[in-house]
Amino acid sequence: MSVLVLVETEEGRVSLVSREALSFARSLGAGDLHAVVVGPASESVVTDCRGAGVAVVHEASDPALERYAAAAWAAVVEAAGRAARADLVVAGGTGRGNEVLAHVAARRGLRMAANVVSVESLNPLVVQRQVVGGAALERATVPSRVRLLTMAGHAVEPTAADSPGEARVSPLPVTVDPQDLRAQVVRLEKRESADTSGLQAAKVVVGAGRGAGGPDGFAAVDALAERLGGAVGVSRVVTSLGWRPHHEQVGQTGSRIAPDLYLACGISGSIQHWAGCASSRTIIAVNTDADAPMVTKADYAVIGDMHEVLPAVLEELG
Known part of the structure; x- marks a missing residue:
């Protein structure tokens, strides 16, 4: 064979x-x-x-x-x-x-x-x-x-x-x-900002969803990702609302990731998003809803507001 x-x-x-x-x-x-x-x-x-x-x-x-x-x-x-x-x-x-x-x-x-x-x-x-x-x-x-x-x-x-x-x-x-x-690729155009390789190869991904509250709600997410040497990932609703660029999207219509740690903040955890992050070795969910799908599927969960939890984590890390 x-x-x-x-x-x-x-x-x-x-x-x-x-x-x-x-x-x-x-x-x-x-x-x-x-x-x-x-x-x-x-x-x-x-x-x-x-x-x-x-x-x-x-x-x-x-x-x-x-x-x-x-x-x-x-x-x-x-x-x-x-x-x-x-x-x-x-x-x-x-x-x-x-x-x-x-x-x-x-x-x-x-x-x-x-x-x-x-x-x-x-x-x-x-x-x-x-x-x-x-x-x-x-x-x-x-x-x-x-x-x-x-x-x-x-x-x-x-x-x-x-x-x-x-x-x-x-x-x-x-x-x-x-x-x-008859059907073939005739041209490839790559945006400088559309590089997904960093997200897909990252050992740590800090993700955020609707719970971020708006485009100004990602300061702690960006800071924590940088502090951990990781990348930022977002849910589909975040890109649909124009809060963050599409190349950061994790999910069935975005990037599929397999980091050692995925910290999902304010993400409900739809089937489509889960398809993109299910291969993560460890998932920690931060959410105010204890019954959110991401919380129930995660390895660990923190029930709380990401805008309170993430600054506390950053302060602890120093």
């Missing part, structure tokens, strides 16, 4: 979610581990794959693939699957990972399980996956001969293999069908 992982890259390296997907796939102990990269596989990407235990890196470097097109990427994954004789294809649960494998499933008439957090058995493939925005887990069976799944972000820690893989680069001959390029 062999497993193929769709590897996404970020600034010339394997992205965090793809490193998690490689670790996840390797943990299954299913046999040879293969990776497929759309675009030239840089030495840094190959090094990352080698450390993850990848045997073969299938490289599709056709210039027509320079711009992201889900259907074209799906064709690449299909070709790599054939070359690897893959029984299982895994991708990170990103927008691209989910979209590409959904295309593969539709093209091949296969079934796909999205947002998987664990695998109970390989034959048949039985998985636990997140549903309802991460608020519940579903046990599902994927009966296809070739099984497709995407791994929920931060379901596992990215770890190095006990023994490095060969990571032999194998050029993948793919003829890109013009029909597969």
